[in-house]
Amino acid sequence: MLSRRILLACFLATLASASFAQTPERFIVVSSTTSTTDSGLFNHILPLFKAKTGIDVRVVSQGTGQALDTGRRGDADVVFVHAKAQEEKFVADGFGVKRQPVMYNDFVLIGPRSDPAGVKGSADIVAALKAIQTKKAPFISRGDKSGTHAAELALWKIAGVEIDAARGPWYREIGQGMGAALNTASALNGYVLADRATWLNFKNRGELAIMVERDKRLFNQYGAILVNPAKHPHVKVKDGQAFIDWLTSPDGQNAIGDYKINGEVLFFPNAQQPGA
Amino acid sequence: MDVTSAFVEAFSLITRLDPGFLAIVGLSLKVTLTAVVLAALIGLPLGAWLAMARFPGRSALVITINALMGLPPVVAGLIVFLLLSRSGPLGSWGLLFTPTAMVIAQTLLVLPIVVSLTRATLEELWAEYRDHLTSLGLTGLRAIPTLLWDGRFALATGLLAGFGRASAEVGAVLMVGGNIAHYTRTMTTTIALETSKGDLPLALGLGIVLMTLTLAINAAAYAASRVGARYAG
Amino acid sequence: MRASILPLRAERLALIRDGQRLIDTVSFTLPQGGITTIIGPNGAGKSLTLRLCHGLIAPDEGMVTWARDAHLRHAMVFQQPVMLRRSVRANIAHALHALTHPAVKSRTDEALARFHLTPLAERPARLLSGGEKQKLAIARAWATEPEVLFLDEPTSQLDPAATREIEALIRTLSLEGLTLVMTTHDLGQARRLADRILFFNRGRLVEDADAASFFEQPETPQARAFIAGELL
Numbered sequence: 001m002l003s004r005r006i007l008l009a010c011f012l013a014t015l016a017s018a019s020f021a022q023t024p025e026r027f028i029v030v031s032s033t034t035s036t037t038d039s040g041l042f043n044h045i046l047p048l049f050k051a052k053t054g055i056d057v058r059v060v061s062q063g064t065g066q067a068l069d070t071g072r073r074g075d076a077d078v079v080f081v082h083a084k085a086q087e088e089k090f091v092a093d094g095f096g097v098k099r100q101p102v103m104y105n106d107f108v109l110i111g112p113r114s115d116p117a118g119v120k121g122s123a124d125i126v127a128a129l130k131a132i133q134t135k136k137a138p139f140i141s142r143g144d145k146s147g148t149h150a151a152e153l154a155l156w157k158i159a160g161v162e163i164d165a166a167r168g169p170w171y172r173e174i175g176q177g178m179g180a181a182l183n184t185a186s187a188l189n190g191y192v193l194a195d196r197a198t199w200l201n202f203k204n205r206g207e208l209a210i211m212v213e214r215d216k217r218l219f220n221q222y223g224a225i226l227v228n229p230a231k232h233p234h235v236k237v238k239d240g241q242a243f244i245d246w247l248t249s250p251d252g253q254n255a256i257g258d259y260k261i262n263g264e265v266l267f268f269p270n271a272q273q274p275g276a
Numbered sequence: 277m278d279v280t281s282a283f284v285e286a287f288s289l290i291t292r293l294d295p296g297f298l299a300i301v302g303l304s305l306k307v308t309l310t311a312v313v314l315a316a317l318i319g320l321p322l323g324a325w326l327a328m329a330r331f332p333g334r335s336a337l338v339i340t341i342n343a344l345m346g347l348p349p350v351v352a353g354l355i356v357f358l359l360l361s362r363s364g365p366l367g368s369w370g371l372l373f374t375p376t377a378m379v380i381a382q383t384l385l386v387l388p389i390v391v392s393l394t395r396a397t398l399e400e401l402w403a404e405y406r407d408h409l410t411s412l413g414l415t416g417l418r419a420i421p422t423l424l425w426d427g428r429f430a431l432a433t434g435l436l437a438g439f440g441r442a443s444a445e446v447g448a449v450l451m452v453g454g455n456i457a458h459y460t461r462t463m464t465t466t467i468a469l470e471t472s473k474g475d476l477p478l479a480l481g482l483g484i485v486l487m488t489l490t491l492a493i494n495a496a497a498y499a500a501s502r503v504g505a506r507y508a509g
Numbered sequence: 510m511r512a513s514i515l516p517l518r519a520e521r522l523a524l525i526r527d528g529q530r531l532i533d534t535v536s537f538t539l540p541q542g543g544i545t546t547i548i549g550p551n552g553a554g555k556s557l558t559l560r561l562c563h564g565l566i567a568p569d570e571g572m573v574t575w576a577r578d579a580h581l582r583h584a585m586v587f588q589q590p591v592m593l594r595r596s597v598r599a600n601i602a603h604a605l606h607a608l609t610h611p612a613v614k615s616r617t618d619e620a621l622a623r624f625h626l627t628p629l630a631e632r633p634a635r636l637l638s639g640g641e642k643q644k645l646a647i648a649r650a651w652a653t654e655p656e657v658l659f660l661d662e663p664t665s666q667l668d669p670a671a672t673r674e675i676e677a678l679i680r681t682l683s684l685e686g687l688t689l690v691m692t693t694h695d696l697g698q699a700r701r702l703a704d705r706i707l708f709f710n711r712g713r714l715v716e717d718a719d720a721a722s723f724f725e726q727p728e729t730p731q732a733r734a735f736i737a738g739e740l741l
Contacts, residue, residue, distance in 0.1 A: 029373055029454075038473050043457070060373055060454035074362030075372050179472030186474075204474030232362055234370065408591035410565055412604055412653075413581050422603065426594040507594040507633045 027056035028239045031068075031076035033147055034177040035105070036222075037061035039197030039266055044259045049246055055239050063146030063177070071095060071225070074232030077240035080247075082147035082222045096225035101276035102247050103256050103267045104221045107151060108196050109212035110182065111137075112189035119191075125215040129159045136170040138190030140181050143173025151220060152193045158217065182208070195220060197266040221276055222267070224248075247271070285477035286484060297478070301485055304462040307375055308443045311382035315390045316435055318383075323394025324420040327402055338395065344388035349381075353448030356381040360452065373454035378462070381448040386438035393434035397427040429504025436497045440490060514579040514656055515541045515688060522561055523570035524554075524712075532557055532568070533712040539657075539690065544683050546699045546720070547692045549709035550740050555692040558709065559585065559659045562690065581607060584655035588662040590646035592634040597626055597645055600634045604649045620652035624678075640671025647678060651687075658682065660691035664698065676702060696736065700724060708732050710740070 036042055037059055046057050060070060064081040071079040072095050079096070081087060082105075090096045109128055111119065117137040119128035132139055142149040156163045163171070174184055178198040185192040186206040194202075199210070212218075224244045229235040246252040253269035260266065270276050289297050326338065358364050360372040360380070371377045401423050409419045424431065446464035453460030455469060463482045470479040517539040524532035532554045539545060539562075547555045560566050562573055563585045593600050601620050605613045621627045624644055629637065634645060643663060650658055663679065664672040679702060683689050693699055699706065703720040710731045716723060727733045734740040 037457075058373065058454075058456045058459055060456055074367065177472050179469075179474060183472060183474060198473075202474045204476060234362065234368070405591055405593070407565060407585075407587055408593075411563065411585045412606065414606065422593070504594075506636070508635060 026054055026239060027058055028077040028236050028243060029058045029060060029075065030078045030080055030243070031060050031062060031066075031070040032080040033064050033067055033082060034061045034179070035082070035148065035195040035198050036080065038177070038179050039105075039195070039201050040261070041197065041256070041259055041267060045252070045255045048255050049243065049252070052246065052251070053239075053242055055242060057243060063142070063144040064148075064150065065145030068095075071227045074227065074235065076227060077236045078224060078226055078243055080222065080224045082220050083150045084221055084223065086147075086150070087223045087225060091225060095228055095231055097228050099223045099225050100244055100248055100271065101273065102222045102224050102271055103253075103269045104219050104276070105267045106196050106213070107148070107193050107218040107220055108199055108210045109191060109218075110185060110194050110199060110208050111191040111211040112207045113209050114189065114207065115211065117191065120209075120211050122212050123215055125155060125212050125217055126159045128212045129155060129161065132191055133159075133161050133166055133170075136168065138185075138188050139171050140185045140188070140190045140192040141171060141173045142178065142181050143175045144177070146177075147220070148178060148193060148195060155193070155217065196264075197261075200261040200264060200266060221270075279476070282476040282480050286480035289477060289481040290484065297481060299458065300461055300463055300466050300482065303375065303460075304443060304464070307378045307449070307462060308382060308439060310379045311386055311442050312435055312439045314379065314383045315386035315438060319387050319390030320394050320424055320431065321420065323391040324398050324423060325417075326391065326395045327398035327423070328416070328419065338392075341388050341392050341395070345392055347385065347388065348447075349385055349445045350447035350451065352384045353381050353451035356384060356448070356452045372452060373456060373460060375453065375460055377452040378449045378460060381452045382442040382445065385445060385448065386442050389438045389441065390431075390434055393437075394424075394427070394431060397430040397434075398423045401427055429500045429507070432500045433497045433504075436493045436500070440493045443489060444486065512577060513541055514575045514577055514582050515539060516576060517562060517579075517657070518574045519558075519562065519571070520574070521571035522558075522568045522573065524557055524561065524566070525569045531712050532561065534571070535709075535712075535714045536571075537707060537714060537717055539688070542683075542686070542688055543704035544679065544689045544691065544702050545705045545707060546703035547690070547707045547709060548694070548696070548699050548735070549715075550735060551694070552711070553709035554712040555694075555709055556588070556661050558707075559661050559690065559692055563659050579656075581653065582655055583657035583659065584650035584653050585659040586643070586646045586650050586661065586663060588665055590642045592637070592642055592645070595634060596631050597621070597634050597637070598630040600645060601649045601652050604653050616652055620648045623651070624648035638671070639667050640674060643667060643671070643675055644678070647675070647682075651682070655687070657688045657690065660689065662692055662694065665694070672698075696738075708735065710735070 042059050050056060060076065062070065064083045064086065067079055067081050068086060068090050070076045071090065087099050091099050109125060117132040117135045119131050122128050141152060153163065174181055178194055179202065181192050182194060182199070182202050183204060186204055186208050189207055191211065224247055226237065226240045226244060227235045229237050248271035253271055256267050256269045257265060356377060357372065359366045360369065360377050361367055362372070402419070405422065409415065409422060414422060444464065446468055449462055450465045450468065453465065455461055455465040463486050467479045467482050519535060519537050522532050522535045523530055535558065547558060549555055561568055563583060593603055595603065598617055598621065601617045602613050605616055608616065621630050624647065626645060626648055629641065637645060660679070664675050667675065676698065679689060706716065706718055706720050706723040707714060708716040708723065715729055716727065716732050723732070724736065727736055731740060
């Protein structure tokens with residue numbers, strides 16, 4: 001009786017582990033940012049890539065800093081992020097083979113319709129940030145070392161605001177992803193810098209609306225990097241490179257440009273643009 | 277989106293058995309069930325042995341295992357993450373960001389509960405049964421099957437508690453599974469993700485399933501203890 | 510019929526705990542048949558002697574020897590019968606772990622019928638009355654086909670009616686050829702059942718006599734005092 005029970009338990013365990021084993025054999029792991037996942041871009045382009053090559057792409061989405069760390073440890077085959085300076089350092093340190101520009105999107109400044117800082121409709125992000133700081137209007141910062149966080153800090157710098165010195169109760173760092181930052185802004189009726197894609201996909205808007213957009217300084221470049229097999233020999237060079245090649249090919253670039261929400265293009269392909 | 281319509285959509289997801297929704301629930305159950313079965317296969321014999329064995333340092337071991345019942349899930353996740361990362365000692369297995377990694381992390385969470393409860397239950401039974409079992413020639417390891425069977429209701433309650441802890445956990449599986457769509461996305465990680473995206477219906481729907489599951493687990497544990505009380509006399 | 514494991518020889522047994530000789534240099538021989546009753550005041554070492562004979566504890570001095578390998582050929586019923594958290598039937602079947610599956614079934618049915626437990630077969634054993642529990646404990650021991658049955662205070666927890674029933678059962682088992690060794694603190698019970706008396710006091714075997722002569726002509730002052738109810 002007892003041995004029958006043990007057999008049953010073993011059978012169950014085998015069954016469970018066997019069912020995990022039926023996942024496709026060809027796959028790569030891509031560490032990317034929350035914006036590419038949350039915006040729905042991957043849901044649109046990955047099936048196209050898989051249909052063409054048979055390669056399954058498993059996306060781990062994190063902030064840009066974390067995503068690069070994941071690549072550094074060798075836990076991903078490709079990193080696909082948006083922080084040019086950090087990406088170049090990643091390659092220079094030998095963790096990546098080569099940085100390939102893929103596309104850009106743009107940031108928008110989101111805020112409550114009541115607009116306590118009075119910045120709505122402006123095309124000058126720097127002036128808007130200065131106004132928010134002066135009025136001490138609530139501002140939500142990602143605070144998670146993501147690409148968006150890096151972009152936000154760079155903009156404060158351009159605005160001449162020493163954020164470490166100027167911070168106060170009005171400036172809240174949440175240490176979480178884009179969606180969480182938008183949720184917080186919605187709850188507190190605060191301002192927040194968001195990528196347009198995540199904003200368009202975001203459903204819990206409450207009183208929030210776009211305040212500032214289309215400033216050139218709000219453009220946000222994405223690059224893809226193959227993790228260096230010289231550092232991590234297990235990296236799937238062929239399949240990983242195939243993904244990057246497809247992203248930058250006419251097929252991939254068209255797929256990216258075709259992704260729209262409410263008729264709006266979210267990511268603008270620019271693989272061929274020099275210096276991107 | 278207001279909360280009422282979120283509830284309406286959540287129930288519609290459940291009642292029309294949305295395939296994406298079911299896949300997430302299925303993966304969660306599969307991962308947690310596997311972890312509980314593994315924890316039982318390791319923990320029941322280990323706890324039984326610990327109930328009967330006497331050796332120097334036993335008390336320290338018992339205390340350590342009791343303390344591990346409160347192991348913060350994120351710490352369990354971190355340990356498994358560090359072990360399985362390509363830069364870690366077991367990196368060559370390539371298990372990080374797979375369901376297997378989530379099973380390992382959850383097993384680590386459930387195991388101390390199973391061992392500790394088995395030890396406590398069987399120690400009491402062994403004190404009561406010792407003379408009788410010795411008289412029948414069932415000493416040492418040969419006593420364990422009897423003790424496990426007669427402790428079955430208490431042990432089932434323990435396994436259910438372990439199942440509850442593992443299925444409700446988000447930190448560890450997020451860390452080691454990577455929350456990859458269609459692959460390592462469980463109920464709890466999806467709730468975290470969808471809430472952050474502001475997509476409340478899916479999060480709510482999964483939340484309702486999780487709550488129902490918790491309710492079912494508690495009902496089962498209650499039933500087990502009722503039946504157990506009957507046999508315990 | 511297998512060759513008998515009897516006689517049992519206890520030779521100069523001693524059990525020492527914290528410097529106290531709880532059993533102090535005890536020797537006796539147990540031949541086949543009869544009801545041997547161990548009596549004596551509290552702390553005399555009655556129960557310990559049974560446990561030493563049954564092999565539950567090892568003596569610090571001396572030895573217990575059976576005529577041949579006695580493994581699983583003698584059984585014991587405890588003062589507080591140990592009831593497994595299972596049905597009456599499963600309690601008996603569990604004791605038969607050395608048998609094959611079909612043999613367990615038939616032997617269990619036999620034991621249930623023999624002790625009139627068949628109507629209770631599917632009840633949880635721990636919900637039985639005191640008398641029923643004791644009967645089950647004896648049935649369970651009987652099912653293993655022992656040659657010797659040790660009974661430790663078999664009726665101490667029971668009401669008079671249940672006591673009478675268990676005593677009748679003990680007598681029947683003896684008539685069927687089972688060798689019985691029991692302890693009791695109840696002198697009346699010893700008079701009713703015993704063929705032979707082992708009288709213990711303070712860990713020592715004071716008198717070893719057949720029952721009739723023990724009660725009529727006790728040889729020692731302690732035995733006389735005990736029979737008179739002055740030694741408790």
